[in-house]
Amino acid sequence: MQKNPIIPFILIMAFGIGLIFFLSVDGVNNKEEMATEHAAEGGGEEAAAGNFDPEALAQGKCIGCHGNSYEGGVGPKLVGTALSEEEIKEVLANGKGAMPPGLVPEENLDAMAAWVKSLE
Incomplete structure (x- = not known):
């Protein structure tokens, strides 16, 4: 059998x-x-503006499209961007093209835009 x-x-x-x-x-x-x-455990993203770490947020949310060194990939390069801080904040808040809006909490837009601009 x-x-x-x-x-x-x-x-x-x-x-x-x-x-x-x-x-x-x-x-x-x-x-x-x-x-x-x-x-x-410190994994909450709702950090006060004084505790916000733009690089940590970028490592978690941005490298998938912008690459590990922010030199571009699916999304454009962030290093040496021609956008002003105001334009960067506009893109972060409202999205543009394939970039979704709201990845950065509104109270931290200034810090994130300044960090992106500092990548030059």
């Missing part, structure tokens, strides 16, 4: 799908607690 070799794979797949489902339900139920823990 031959055994069907696909049965173990189906059982493993069913177990994996069930595990993913139960872990995601646990995550939905604990999202407030996890957000509080993340903020307590």
